Amino acid sequence: MNSYTDDFSILNFQRDLVDWYKxxxxxxxxxxxxxxxxxxxxxxxxxxxxxxxxxxxxNRFLGLFPTLEALAEADEEKVLKAWxxxxxxxRVRNLxxxxxxxxxxxxxxxxxxxxxxxxxxxxxxxxxxxxxxxxYGVPEPAVDGNVMRVLSRILLIEEDIGKAKSRTLxxxxxxxxxxxxxxxxxxxALMELGALICTPKSPACLICPVHEHCRAFEQGRQRELxxxxxxxxxxxxxxxxxxxxxxxxxxxxxKRPKEGLLANLWEFPNVPxxxxxxxEIEDLKVFLEAEWGISAEIGDHISNLDHxxxxxxxDIQLFEGRCIYEIGDKDDLKWVxxxxxxxxxxxxxxxxxxxxxxxVAVL
Numbered sequence: 001m002n003s004y005t006d007d008f009s010i011l012n013f014q015r016d017l018v019d020w021y022k023x024x025x026x027x028x029x030x031x032x033x034x035x036x037x038x039x040x041x042x043x044x045x046x047x048x049x050x051x052x053x054x055x056x057x058x059n060r061f062l063g064l065f066p067t068l069e070a071l072a073e074a075d076e077e078k079v080l081k082a083w084x085x086x087x088x089x090x091r092v093r094n095l096x097x098x099x100x101x102x103x104x105x106x107x108x109x110x111x112x113x114x115x116x117x118x119x120x121x122x123x124x125x126x127x128x129x130x131x132x133x134x135x136y137g138v139p140e141p142a143v144d145g146n147v148m149r150v151l152s153r154i155l156l157i158e159e160d161i162g163k164a165k166s167r168t169l170x171x172x173x174x175x176x177x178x179x180x181x182x183x184x185x186x187x188x189a190l191m192e193l194g195a196l197i198c199t200p201k202s203p204a205c206l207i208c209p210v211h212e213h214c215r216a217f218e219q220g221r222q223r224e225l226x227x228x229x230x231x232x233x234x235x236x237x238x239x240x241x242x243x244x245x246x247x248x249x250x251x252x253x254x255k256r257p258k259e260g261l262l263a264n265l266w267e268f269p270n271v272p273x274x275x276x277x278x279x280e281i282e283d284l285k286v287f288l289e290a291e292w293g294i295s296a297e298i299g300d301h302i303s304n305l306d307h308x309x310x311x312x313x314x315d316i317q318l319f320e321g322r323c324i325y326e327i328g329d330k331d332d333l334k335w336v337x338x339x340x341x342x343x344x345x346x347x348x349x350x351x352x353x354x355x356x357x358x359x360v361a362v363l
Contacts (some may be wrong), residue, residue: 004155004169005176013154013213014179014186020209021189024196026051029058034184036110036135037068037099043130044095044122047144048088048310051195057086068110071096072103080264080345087348089262094122112136125171130187139183141174143167146194151177152226153198156215161226234308239316240280241270241305241350243357244288244296246323250335251357252294253344261309266334266344268353270316280317292333295325303356307349314349320360 025031028051030042041061045054061082065071071079076096083092098120102110110131111117117128129142148161148170155173159166179186197208205217216222244252253266271287273280281298288294298321305316326335336344338358346354 003176004157004173008155008177009213010177013177013210016210016213017189017193018179018182018185021185021192025188025192026196029055029062031188034135036112036131038062039131039135040110040127041095043127044091045086047091047127049086053086057083068099068108069103072100076264077343077345081343084345085348085351089265089347091122093263097121098123110135112138114138114140125167133178133183133187135184137182137184139175139178139180141171141178142187142191143170143174144191147174147190149200149226150190150194150198153203153216153222154210154214156219156221156225158225158227160229162228232311234311234313236313236315238273239270239314240273240284241268241316241318241353242284242288242296242298242321243302243318243353243360244269244294244321244323245361246326246335248335250337251341252323252326253334253336253341255332255334261312262347264345265347265350267346267350268357273317281319284319284321292330293325293327294323296321296323302360305349305352307347307352316349316353318353318356320357 028042030038032038042054042058045058045061064078064082065074074096076093079092079096080089083089086092101120102108106116111120112132112135114128114132117123117131118125123131126142126144129140132138132140133142145161148166151157151170151173152159152161157169157173159169161170174187174190177186193208193210197204201223203222205211205214205222208214208217211217214222216225242252246252252269254269256262256265256267258264269284269288271283273283280301284298285296288296298319300320302318302320305314305318307314307316334344338354338361341354
């Protein structure tokens with residue numbers, strides 16, 4: 001099979017792309033230097049998250065954990081709290097596990113070879129390529145959905161980018177295209193082009209610095225690419241959640257299990273319900289009694305909330321309640337004030353519940 005880069009002006013493409021990047025790159029905090037720890041943190045944060053959202057999180061995170069050693073030694077709950085609201089919390093758990101490994105096995109220096117860096121927890125091919133190329137100038141591909149979209153248009157690649165085998169094809173193409181003299185600028189330029197010009201729905205082809213090299217633009221097919229099959233249907237789960245207040249004005253919160261979705265984050269009591277509108281109050285009462293030995297009087301329905309994950313949607317019905325009997329704190333169960341809640345990391349859906357609980361408390 002012929003290469004997608006056959007009859008492609010690689011050197012001219014490199015020059016046009018990198019020159020444009022050096023003139024137009026955004027002033028982003030992780031670009032202030034090429035510190036591999038900062039590059040690493042930024043790349044993990046940027047997975048599944050927009051740049052504008054990441055900037056304040058990145059600055060605050062680096063303020064709390066300015067060095068790799070500081071993150072390695074930090075309390076996990078403080079790390080999760082700093083990540084609160086970014087979602088996909090396994091990213092930061094894996095990051096902390098990996099930096100501990102770097103601190104212990106590599107003397108605090110992020111590995112600079114594909115073989116070593118790829119062994120670290122949560123460091124896949126894209127993250128490895130990004131760190132190696134941006135921080136160390138190693139000509140490794142950093143291929144994510146953004147880069148695949150750009151190259152599918154430039155090289156007219158019609159393979160489904162949602163399939164795992166396609167990544168290998170795009171990585172091969174980047175290895176052939178990448179600037180050996182400045183792989184850092186080249187990879188960042190591809191990312192920047194995808195973010196600013198070669199966007200998913202309305203690519204700005206007429207001002208694109210490399211449109212002369214773009215095969216899809218030449219054929220008027222840029223809006224047809226990339227090829228990607230539709231995602232699987234999102235599963236819906238109905239949940240009843242409870243703002244449970246004790247006589248002393250404290251509220252019950254619970255720590256989620258160590259494994260699985262939103263692991264180790266805190267939440268208000270909640271239970272999945274089979275059929276909405278029939279048994280939520282009873283389900284909550286039975287759950288509290290069976291799980292924690294707590295007796296409660298469940299009051300008014302306060303609000304409906306929903307929260308969408310990539311594969312799952314929670315439809316939450318929220319109630320308020322009064323504790324009649326309880327057995328005290330456990331490790332995974334706390335009675336806290338609103339002020340004390342600030343120290344605990346909550347998922348976004350339960351941050352919304354905190355806001356509603358404060359409104360109810362004022363009424």
